[in-house]
Amino acid sequence: MIDTLRLTAEEALGLLERNDVSPGELWDAYRAAIDERDEELHCYLTLSDGPDGEGVPIALKDVIGTKGVETTAGSKILEGYVPVFDSTVAARVKEAGLPLLGKTNTDEFAMGSSTENSAYGPSHNPWDPTRVPGGSGGGSAAAVAGGLAPWALGSDTGGSIKQPAALCGIVGLRPTYGTVSRYGIVAFASSLDQVGPTTKTVRDCALLYRVIAGRDPLDSTTAEIPQVKLPEAEDLKGVRVGVPRELNEAEGIEPGVREAVERTIELCRELGAEVGETSLPRSVDYGLPCYYLIAPAEASSNLARYDGVRYGLRVSNGGYHGMVEHTRDGGFGDEPKRRIMLGAYALSAGYYEAFYGQAQKVRTVIADEHRAAFEDFDVLVSATSPTVAFPLGAKSQDPLAMYLSDLLTIPSCMAGLPGLSIPCGLSDGLPVGLQIVGRQFAENTLFRVGHALEKAIGFDYVPERLR
Amino acid sequence: MAITREQIEHVARLAHLALTEEELERLGGQLGAILEAVGKVSELDLSDVEPTSHPLDLVNVWRPDEPVPSLTLEEAQANAPQTEGGFFKVPPTNEPEPS
Numbered sequence: 368m369i370d371t372l373r374l375t376a377e378e379a380l381g382l383l384e385r386n387d388v389s390p391g392e393l394w395d396a397y398r399a400a401i402d403e404r405d406e407e408l409h410c411y412l413t414l415s416d417g418p419d420g421e422g423v424p425i426a427l428k429d430v431i432g433t434k435g436v437e438t439t440a441g442s443k444i445l446e447g448y449v450p451v452f453d454s455t456v457a458a459r460v461k462e463a464g465l466p467l468l469g470k471t472n473t474d475e476f477a478m479g480s481s482t483e484n485s486a487y488g489p490s491h492n493p494w495d496p497t498r499v500p501g502g503s504g505g506g507s508a509a510a511v512a513g514g515l516a517p518w519a520l521g522s523d524t525g526g527s528i529k530q531p532a533a534l535c536g537i538v539g540l541r542p543t544y545g546t547v548s549r550y551g552i553v554a555f556a557s558s559l560d561q562v563g564p565t566t567k568t569v570r571d572c573a574l575l576y577r578v579i580a581g582r583d584p585l586d587s588t589t590a591e592i593p594q595v596k597l598p599e600a601e602d603l604k605g606v607r608v609g610v611p612r613e614l615n616e617a618e619g620i621e622p623g624v625r626e627a628v629e630r631t632i633e634l635c636r637e638l639g640a641e642v643g644e645t646s647l648p649r650s651v652d653y654g655l656p657c658y659y660l661i662a663p664a665e666a667s668s669n670l671a672r673y674d675g676v677r678y679g680l681r682v683s684n685g686g687y688h689g690m691v692e693h694t695r696d697g698g699f700g701d702e703p704k705r706r707i708m709l710g711a712y713a714l715s716a717g718y719y720e721a722f723y724g725q726a727q728k729v730r731t732v733i734a735d736e737h738r739a740a741f742e743d744f745d746v747l748v749s750a751t752s753p754t755v756a757f758p759l760g761a762k763s764q765d766p767l768a769m770y771l772s773d774l775l776t777i778p779s780c781m782a783g784l785p786g787l788s789i790p791c792g793l794s795d796g797l798p799v800g801l802q803i804v805g806r807q808f809a810e811n812t813l814f815r816v817g818h819a820l821e822k823a824i825g826f827d828y829v830p831e832r833l834r
Numbered sequence: 835m836a837i838t839r840e841q842i843e844h845v846a847r848l849a850h851l852a853l854t855e856e857e858l859e860r861l862g863g864q865l866g867a868i869l870e871a872v873g874k875v876s877e878l879d880l881s882d883v884e885p886t887s888h889p890l891d892l893v894n895v896w897r898p899d900e901p902v903p904s905l906t907l908e909e910a911q912a913n914a915p916q917t918e919g920g921f922f923k924v925p926p927t928n929e930p931e932p933s
Contacts, residue, residue, distance in 0.1 A: 451909040544889045558888050587895040588888075649878070656872040667849060674850070676922050678913035684852070686929035692852035701861065704851060708865055709872075711848040712841075725875045727885030732878070734886060766864055767871055783889020807890070 369396035372514035372829045376571040379423045379517050390421040390466070397424050397468055401515045408491045408500075410510035413437050414469040422464035425575075426516035428507050429470040430477050431562065432551035433457045440553040441473040441485040441503075444673050444680045444698025454551025455586065456520060456562050456579045463578045468516050472506030475700045476670065477527050477555045479503050480772035483763045484702040491759070492535060494797055494830040498756040501531030501772075507565045508535040512830060518566045518575050522552060524559045525658050526751075526776030529788040532565055533751035533800020536790045536828050538572045538817065539565045541776075543807045544783035545590040547576075548583035556665035559658075559780055567828050569789060569817040573597050576810060596811045598818035603640035606816060608632070609744030610644050613651040614775055620753045623794025628750045631791040631801050634823055635748070640816075645740045645747070647778060650733045654778035657733065659770060660713050660726035661781075667710030670703060705766060734782040741806050746816050749775055751788040751800030779804040787813040790826040798826075837866040 369388065382388045388396075394417075405411055412429050413436060427433060430440045432454040439445045453461065460467070474484035482490045482505035490505045492498040493513035500509035504521030508531035511519050521528040523541035532539025540563045547562045554560060564575035577595040610632055615625075636642050675681035675694035684693035699707070713722035740747060753774055762769040779786050784804050791801035801820070805813045827834075842862035846853045853861065907920055916923040 448913055451905060451912050545892070584897065588890070588892060590890060590892065653875060653878065656874040659868065659872045660875065671850075675915060676924055677911075679915075681915035683925065686925045687927040688850075688929065689852070690925050692850050695850055696852040696854070696857075699851070704849075704853075704857070705861055705864060705868070707849045707851065708842075708845045708861065709868055712837075712845045712865070712869070713872075715845070715848060721876055722872070724885060725878075725880065726872075727887060728880040728883040729875050729878065730886040731883050732880065734889070767867060781889075 369393065371396050371400045372833055374517065375567045376423050376517040377568065377574060383423065390418060394418040394424055394466060397516060401468070404513055405515060407496055408493060408509050408513050408515065409488060410471050410490050410506045410513065410515050411469040412439060412472050412487055412506070415467045418466035420461065420464040420466035422466065423517050424468045425460055425465040426468045426471050426507055426510050426519040427457060428504050428519070428521045429473050430522050430553040431457055431520060432553065433467065433470065436467065436470060438470065438553070440477070441475040441487060442698065442700065442703070443486045446680065448678055450551070452551060455548035455583045457551065459579050471510055471519060474503035474702065476553065476666070476703050477503040477522055477524060478702045478706055480526065480530055480769050481763065482506060483759065484700060486700055489759060492756045493833065494536060494756065498758050499534065501534035501752070501756065503527040504565065505531045508532050508537060508539065511565050511567060512537050512828065518564060518571055520562055520579065521565050522560060522562050523780070524556050524662055525780050526773035528563045528565060529776050529786055529800070529802060530752050530772060532788045534756040534798065536798030536826070536830065537565060537567055538569055539563065539788045540572050540576060540810070540813070541780065541786045542576060542580060542810060543785040545588050546580045546592050546808065546810070548586040548589050550583055550585040554669040556662040557669060558665060559662060569814055569821050570597055572787070573814045592808060593811060596814070598814040600815060601819050601822045603635055603638040603816060603819050606640045606746065607744045608635045608640045608642045609740055609747045610642065611647045611740065611747050611749060612644055613647050614749035617651055617753065617774060619771060619774065620750055621755065621794060624750045624753065624755065624799050627792030627794055627799040628801055631820060631824065632748060634820065638819055638823055643744065645744060647736045647740060650736050650778040651774065653729050654733055654781055655770060655774055657726045657729040657781060658777045659709070660722050661730065663706040663710035664713050664723050665710070667707045667714065670707055673698060730781050733778055737779065737782045737784060745805070745812055747804045749802050751776060751802040755794050755797035755799060775802060783807060785810050785813055787817045789817045789821055790828060791820070791824055792826065796831060837862065837869060
């Protein structure tokens with residue numbers, strides 16, 4: 368009997384290697400779990416017919432283009448869209464022999480922090496189905512936490528991997544910009560979008576990162592990366608851990624979240640790390656406004672392609688222009704419309720310098736502040752999300768309140784830095800995530816710190832109500 | 835920052851969105867509130883700061899200019915709402931753009 372709630376991907380790999388279970392048995396165990404729990408959790412938008420590989424099965428967020436498998440990005444405008452080519456990450460996963468379980472739910476075009484912006488209905492948090500799993504990659508995170516996939520890929524623009532991982536009590540990595548190919552990924556904000564793993568353990572995360580990372584001739588923004596090392600060490604000797612004041616004292620951090628993070632910082636000391644306070648004076652206050660100018664500006668350009676001509680929905684209405692405008696009005700939900708309009712405004716004549724131009728300069732300030740902090744420290748730590756999972760509907764009518772979910776994840780995204788979220792405790796019975804941010808291309812350091820903390824914390828990633 | 839009805843309609847036109855009356859009201863109001871929040875970036879004097887358009891210091895990547903296999907016509911049009919004779923078919927384009 369395979370316990371999909373408990374089994375890590377690394378353990379599953381071991382079972383296959385020792386022929387303790389067959390690839391078909393492993394696949395069937397996850398499909399049985401999906402049949403049992405996905406009606407409640409709604410993690411998947413599309414399920415595969417059968418295994419197309421002999422390895423550990425995987426789920427992919429529905430912004431990741433998959434040849435022959437419907438890819439909607441959580442939007443009605445792409446309903447029925449079946450890519451004729453694989454994204455590079457889908458191809459790499461396939462080459463590694465990882466069969467596709469299915470495509471997971473996401474806020475429309477990855478715009479959101481709860482999956483409530485999905486045109487296909489929200490996913491639910493396995494710890495408490497009346498609460499959100501976070502977003503945009505809430506389907507992937509809930510699938511892994513709920514035992515409906517051993518591991519999954521998400522995409523992160525301002526927190527869409529790290530925040531759902533935190534809210535679902537699992538591990539999520541937003542890799543350094545440029546380490547993972549964006550070829551074939553439904554584009555949101557191209558200077559920020561990154562694909563990354565969502566897993567139960569840090570070692571699983573490193574294993575999956577190793578499969579997907581590396582230069583891709585089809586994405587010229589990808590770079591050569593250092594060899595990925597699986598973490599072994601269970602101490603933090605010689606690691607300098609910085610605690611940015613503004614990230615840790617930001618308004619809106621729940622007391623229970625603060626306590627869990629403070630306990631973990633103390634644990635860093637006990638494990639031999641050198642811990643000190645540092646400062647990112649303007650990155651937190653100005654990070655969110657900066658992000659909500661740059662990301663929508665890029666989105667307004669990227670989403671111009673949905674015009675009812677080459678693929679996706681078409682709504683006929685008079686001539687060509689009427690068709691385009693009604694296709695877009697009928698196909699996009701509220702959040703893409705808000706962001707497209709915000710972006711178009713920020714880029715329009717008369718406002719460009721004051722909004723988009725100024726935001727690009729703030730981005731320089733944020734990158735410089737992080738660079739300065741990394742002169743004294745190897746990693747920076749804080750809470751991943753200011754809150755634990757919130758009830759469905761609590762923020763869905765207030766876009767600005769929803770945007771604050773990413774307050775702590777956005778600054779490092781703007782600076783192109785990698786960030787790992789690991790579960791570090793519970794607050795009111797719900798998981799709290801610790802965010803560990805590193806220098807560009809320092810994923811190995813994040814794995815090392817994350818692994819040592821994970822071992823010391825001993826967090827049980829199986830949701831209490833499912834044990 | 836208050837955003838006028840005319841500005842909202844102008845932005846919707848720029849974005850090629852045929853918003854309904856209800857959407858113009860609702861999304862317009864939200865847009866005003868969001869603009870007020872993001873307008874915070876103007877508090878900073880950054881006249882001597884260079885803008886960042888991209889997080890990595892990358893140089894351009896070149897490859898030999900050699901043909902490689904690409905999508906077939908059938909594949910490229912597989913998801914099209916309407917095609918004819920190998921073309922993407924659209925409604926008449928000679929109508930004036932909505933003003």
